Amino acid sequence: KAGVTQTPRYLIKTRGQQVTLSCSPISGHRSVSWYQQTPGQGLQFLFEYFSETQRNKGNFPGRFSGRQFSNSRSEMNVSTLELGDSALYLCASSPDPANTEAFFGQGTRLTVV
């Protein structure tokens, strides 16, 4: 059974650009959550999606957006990139939001220069 797949693994962008990150959950999992991980702030919640609906959103500016497709794959988009957006972006999937075990992907390392 394949794990959570995030693409790309590494990305370098310049300030002002936008970026789209992709997450393919484990087959059969319909719940996807996104987190930003930085050395200073640790893991911070970005979004939660279940069955194509955003259930929760973290305390991030509107430049951060996301969506989930009918096959449960999810994307997040960051527009007008800032240096502070440099981070590891992690996606976690679970069968449904009430499940107690989430599986994390390897993450996308975004560097903004």
Add this chain to the structure above:
Amino acid sequence: GQNIDQPTEMTATEGAIVQINCTYQTSGFNGLFWYQQHAGEAPTFLSYNVLDGLEEKGRFSSFLSRSKGYSYLLLKELQMKDSASYLCAVSPDRGSTLGRLYFGRGTQLTVWP
């Protein structure tokens, strides 16, 4: 706001026992998770507590006191491979255990030979 505190660093010797503490103050409580994260890798699930008491799983045990807003992760018979960051996370939402997690900044454990 949400506040989850854990020590930044701990060290221990191979074969020893170590206890990593976590205190939390959150708007709601629907369970507490412990994750392990090796450098450059995805977090992996260790334990979930929703009721007071001790949950044992092999060399790892996790304890929860909801009235005190306190948890600890106990690692026995430490091995070199246990050197990693240990993340405490709280789920605040009923009916959405994994949808939105609030993480502590992690405790970096170093195991010496």
